[in-house]
Amino acid sequence: xxxxxRLADVGPAIEARGSRRLGxxxxxxxxxxxxxxxSVTVLVxx
Amino acid sequence: MPWxxxxxxxxxxxxxxxxxxxxxxxxxxxxxxxxxxQRPGAGTVAxxxxxxFLVDPFLALLALLPxxxxxxxxxxxxxxxxxxxxxxxALYIGARFGPGPRDGLMTGLVARTGRSTGLVRTSIExxxxxxxxxxxxxxxxxxxxxxLVIGAIVHPLLPRFTVSEGTAER
Numbered sequence: 001x002x003x004x005x006r007l008a009d010v011g012p013a014i015e016a017r018g019s020r021r022l023g024x025x026x027x028x029x030x031x032x033x034x035x036x037x038x039s040v041t042v043l044v045x046x
Numbered sequence: 047m048p049w050x051x052x053x054x055x056x057x058x059x060x061x062x063x064x065x066x067x068x069x070x071x072x073x074x075x076x077x078x079x080x081x082x083x084q085r086p087g088a089g090t091v092a093x094x095x096x097x098x099f100l101v102d103p104f105l106a107l108l109a110l111l112p113x114x115x116x117x118x119x120x121x122x123x124x125x126x127x128x129x130x131x132x133x134x135x136a137l138y139i140g141a142r143f144g145p146g147p148r149d150g151l152m153t154g155l156v157a158r159t160g161r162s163t164g165l166v167r168t169s170i171e172x173x174x175x176x177x178x179x180x181x182x183x184x185x186x187x188x189x190x191x192x193x194l195v196i197g198a199i200v201h202p203l204l205p206r207f208t209v210s211e212g213t214a215e216r
Contacts, residue, residue, distance in 0.1 A: 026141075026143075028138070029089055029137075031137060032138030034096075035130050035134035036138065040047070041101050043047055044105065046115070046123035
């Protein structure tokens with residue numbers, strides 16, 4: 001297998017991994033912001 | 047919360063509204079990012095906007111709770127609030143979309159000084175609450191508890207929730 005063939009295999013895998021990571025970061029940010037707002041509210045109310 | 051004590055103290059000294067002072071302090075803190083080489087991101091903007099929009103509806107929900115709260119319920123809310131705040135801080139900094147203005151001060155100082163997150167965060171909160179109190183802001187036991195404990199909560203959680211950097215990330 002040539003280097004080009006190997007890169008052709010590896011490229012999409014890396015891209016998919018990058019997309020999954022971006023998805024996880026986005027979900028994590030959304031959860032964090034809601035939790036942050038809840039925590040601020042709870043602290044203000046207490 | 048400590049930064050609110052500072053806003054309150056500055057507002058009392060200057061006669062400006064609480065909201066105006068909060069925004070002004072955010073601007074000053076963001077200016078402090080420049081020497082710390084911090085860069086704002088989507089998370090920085092989202093932090094300000096989303097939390098601003100969500101707090102009022104959540105406050106309306108919590109208004110359903112009895113008033114005044116029993117001491118045990120008040121303590122429970124403080125513990126819950128501080129714990130959730132530490133978790134949320136670690137989650138959104140860990141997502142690496144950019145920290146909020148005040149958290150960026152922490153991450154910038156950690157990066158520049160090499161000190162631990164816990165030490166830097168606690169130092170910032172204690173200085174801020176002390177300055178706010180000296181300026182006439184109201185600090186209670188919950189504020190003091192937050193200032194002293196939040197760093198110890200964020201410090202161990204941040205590495206757990208930090209998404210690793212990837213070369214193929216877009």
